[in-house]
Amino acid sequence: MDKANKNDPNLVWLRQCEEETVAPISGKLSGHIPSWVNGRLTRNGPGKIQYGKTRFNHIFDGSSYIHQFNIKEGNVTYQSRFLQSDTYKKNSRANRIIVTEFGTAAYPDPCKNLLQRFMSAFTPISSLDPTDNCVVSVCYFGDELYALTETKNMRRIDPETLAAVGEKTRLDNYIAVNTSTAHPHVDPDGTVYNMGNFYAGKKGPTYNIIKFPPAKEVDGKKLSSVEQAEIVVSIPCQWKMYPSYYHSFGITDNYFIFVEQPFVFNLKKFLINHYINKPYFGAVEWYGDQKTKFRVVRRDTGEVLDTSYEADAFLTFHHTNAYEKDGHLVVDLACMTNGDTVYQLMLKNLENPDFECDHNTMPQNRRFVIPLNVKDAPKDTNLVTLKGTKCTAFKRKKSIEVNGETISEQFFDLPRINYKHNGKEYTYAYGVEVSPLGIQFCKLVKMNVQTGETQLWHEQGKLVSEPIFVAAPDAVEEDHGVILSSLIDKENPRFVALLVLDPRTWQEMGRVEFEAKGVVTSTFHGQFAGAEETVHLL
Incomplete structure (x- = not known):
């Protein structure tokens, strides 16, 4: 890293934590926190980008660092520590990157001799053990807290100490998946749903929807949610050697919604890259001349609807929400026009103080309306009959052509909602404004998805x-509650704060500021677990 840029306050994604705040510390309260807000806010993101002289290449690669705010009767503490994954331990022992990540190929393991290195390069793809650097998000499966990423590996962590619990959890020990998303859904009864790819099926790659039932006791022994994992439906991939990349999916009372987008893994290139030691990122390709498809699945039967719903190519990481209304599915997504954003997230770009993303690639909240009853519908006629939307859907020769509308011109991503409205009609979405300058999260956004109005x-x-x-607890209105976010300071790398906003006024209610033991880094996603809850929703 160029020394002239190393201390640039804008380079927050290149921060490196060298000292953890393992023991909880107290902070300074200003304003107030409602007495009913009691629980833990746990967040996940990259905390280390360099081992020795080797550095990661992509924003998705840094070593997972867990942050947690513990809130009890207006008192708040902060603690943080690295996820003690096998990957983190191996890299730390070798003082170099020896496990391949999304955008970074492993450097030779100094603990292996030349023959061992040669043989490991020819490990069959089916036997690969990918990274367990679970850096993307966290989620409770029952009373068990897991750090998640997009491989088949998860890591359980102790919510009290943030220490890793036991060995890594390999989902392929229970079900047929090679990858999984870091954005599950949680039903009110505690059932968790997720999606994962399986590449080695007899009929080619599939997108598998996974169900994790609530934990139960069998013969006096606890059977965890993960141990009960089952695949409820397999969706065939339309491009046999080019399965779609996806980061999340939608769910309503009666349907799963999967967006199959032309941002794909070239499996042939993936295999070649594995054998010549290149990162997975080199096998990701964007085919903008193809369509993005909405694959709709009935939850009660697992039936994949035969209807092909197609839209002009777009890229999405995050589903905002989806719901059913008057024979339609309404699907809201943080959308980008193409796959360029992923390539712009290389650290070599972010360390350039003059780097700015193409504004045309920035995410915005976009709505699509999908008509469900189309079998006998007339061709070339708009089938969307919902009031108050400009979305259209036309029955063509072999598909339903859906055209979305941008809810707001506001740059918007990392969407969250009042999760009690997940899969149901709603009014408000909350997210961040992503700045094109260094991909920084500069502003919090409240968006009325019915009117497009933003605060x-x-x-x-x-x-x-x-x-x-x-x-x-006594909420009647959808936006009655609090918004929890964390703050970091561009100038003071050890500053961190819990911020509490009133969602109705979008004004600050209070904050608690801390001076951490070491550098505080940015995060991607998190979850709040209420102290009195039996099921922790998202």
């Missing part, structure tokens, strides 16, 4: 995190 919150010199909505 912004920001503070000079501070960066925000994904906003998490916590409903008030």
Whole structure:
């Protein structure tokens, strides 16, 4: 890294934590926190980008660092520590990167001789043990807290100490998956749903929807959610050697919604890259001349609807919400026009103080309306009959052509909602404004998805995190509760704060500021677990 840029306050994604804040510390309260807000806010993101003289290449590669705010009767503590994954331990022992990540190929393991290195390069793809650097998000499966990424590996962590619990959890020990998303859904009864790819099926790659039932006792022994994992439906991939990349999926009371987009893994190139030691990122390709498809699945039967719903190519990481209304599915997504954003997230770009993303590739909240009853519908006629939307859907020769509308011109990503409205009609979404300058999260956004009206919150010199909505226990209105976010400071790398906003006024209610033991880094996603809850929703 260029020394002239190393201390640039804008380079927050290149921060490196060298000292953990393992023991909880107290902070300084200003304003107030409602007495009913009690629980843990746990967040996940990259905390280390360099081992010795080797450095990661992509924003998705850094070593997982877990942050947690513990809130009890208005008192808040902060703690943080690295996820003690096998990957982290191996890299630390070798003082170099020896496990391949999304955008970074492993350097030779100094603990292996030349023959061992040669043989490991020819490990069959089916036997590969990918990274367990679970850096993307966290989620409770029952009372067990897991750090998640997009491989088949998860890591359980102790919510009290943030220490790793036991060995890594390999999903392929229970079900047929090679990857999984880091964005599950949680039903009110505690059932968790997720999606994962399986590449080695007899009929080619499939997208598998996975069900994790609530934990139960069998013959006096606890059977965890993960141990009960089952595949409820397999969706065939339309491009046999080019399975789609996806980061999340949608769910309503009666349907799963999967967006199959032309941002794909070239499996042939993936295999070649594995054998010549190149990162997975080199096998990701964007085919903008193809369509993005909405694959709709009935939850009760697992039936994949025969209807082909197609839209002009777009890229999405995050589903905002989806719901059913009057024979339609309404699907809201943080959308980008193409796959360029992923390539722009290389650290070599972010360390350039003059780097700015193409504004045309920035995410915005976009709505699509999918008509369900189309068998006998007339061709070339708009089938969307919902009021108050400009979305259209036309029956063509072999498909339904769906055309979305941009809800707001506001740059918007990391969407969250009042999760009690997940899969149901709703009014408000909360997210961050992503700045094209260095991909920084500068502002918190409240968006009325019915009108497109937005409200912004920001503070000079501070960066925000994904906003998490916590409903008030006596809430009647959808936006009655609090928004929890964390703040970091561009100038002071050890500053961190818990920020509490009133969702109705979009004004600050209170904050607690801390001076951490070491550098505080940015995060991607998190979850709040209420102290009195039996099921922790997202």
